[in-house]
Amino acid sequence: MIAAVHLSTDLTVWVSALLTLMVFSFLYRDNPFYKVAEHIFVGVSAAYWMVIGFWTTLWPQVIVKLLPAASRVTSPEATPGPADLTALAPLALGLLMLCRLVPSWSWLGRWPTAFVIGTTAGYGLVRYIRSDFVYQIRATVGRGLLPMADGRWLWQESLAALVILIGTLSGIVYFINTREHRGGYGRIAHLGLLFMLVTFGASFGSAVMARIALLIGRFQELLGDWLGLLS
């Protein structure tokens, strides 16, 4: 399926391809091309996030709410409603956050941080207990060790449930350090360690697979979109 080279005429494809090659050049050794690409990436990312943050958060959530007539800037047909003064609260917290830039006022920046952390923790606690604790216990032991369907014993699911149960319990035992890991108790803890090593191995394998997928994506763009070699 190899086609003749057909270079792209799209400027964005050229920029993307050249930046990719500049970053790849780091694999040989550090060099000015890589540094240029790195600085462009950091600068563009910061600018992009700032612009997106302004137009998706500051503009609609603060400026338009406090000054409804401003909505005509982006939507000329918009009918401005009354001002929403509740937007002053997040505005004040946001301004307090900026106080961290002034050393003598930086203590004021702790208030919005405390508000965000407190709210998120308080709200998340309920959800995490439900989804990551109660539901996970149910998922581990809920179906029992002898799942049946239509009067048939599902031996594969039964085996999977047994492995999950043993893995979970032995993993917990491994992290209980108030008792010395010796004898039978130590062997259970060691089994927990083995389960974790297998899990870490699987995670590492997945991470490698992910990185290779990203590499393939770049090569598909270089060989396909840029050089036109892929049919």
Added chain:
Amino acid sequence: MNRIADILVRFESLDRRWIYLVMALAVTGALLSGLYFPDRPSDVVRPVYEHIEALPSGAPILLSLDYSPSSAPELEPMAEALTRHALLKGQPLCFISLWPTGNNMIARVVSRICTEEFPDAVEGRDWVRLGFQAGGEMLVNSLRDSLSARYELDMGGTPLSDLPALASVQGLGDFGLILSLSAGQPGLKEWILYAGDVLDVPVAGGCTGVGAPQFFPYYPLQLVGLLGALKGAAEYEAALAEGYPDDMPPVMRATRGMGPQAVAHAVIVAFILLGNLAILVARRREVGR
């Protein structure tokens, strides 16, 4: 024999740049040769396909593209396959994102699939772009009861009340399925915690290979199914090819990526084996002295 051992020992101190070069050549060769391996949907991927197949006609699907360009090679093929499926099946699709880069990701999928492959599909009726809003999990939380709490207009400036695709939708619970393609936080986990587990609305998703081990424990109790990495996307494409053989391109994007993926893995395994053999031979020589 000694000569082979001499060559093997050299691998112990092999400059890593040779490995990069071999990997680049292997991936390039596999891509240029068009090598691919037919896949089949696994037990974790198939339920997503079957759930969409079982949805009543017209039941809308929420598709949240929670990733950035750096994860697009893994997650975009999933987005394309799921979009293709929803439009073929006639399920209105609502694009949303918890990531600031999401609007561009939505634009790419809409351009490649909705407008190119389905020229008869109409925005507003067959698919809707709501786009990115800040807030992460708090956005999900506020959309539970009412989409209009945070989205007054779609990305094209049309009021939500004027979109036929969302005529039956008040809040998140009215979707037939919530799908999140997630490269991190906020993403699939937030949709499970703040929407699926609270409203009992079915949630499914896709994730990068790095994130997959984190999400498998949620299946099958809290997730309908999971598409893990490029492999998951290729499996979903296989399910689509089975179900809609006449409407699918001969080889889809993720399936095309699996050939180079397999070759790259073979290269890695080969280097691991050679590296270990090198260490064994070197140790044996050390003992022999």
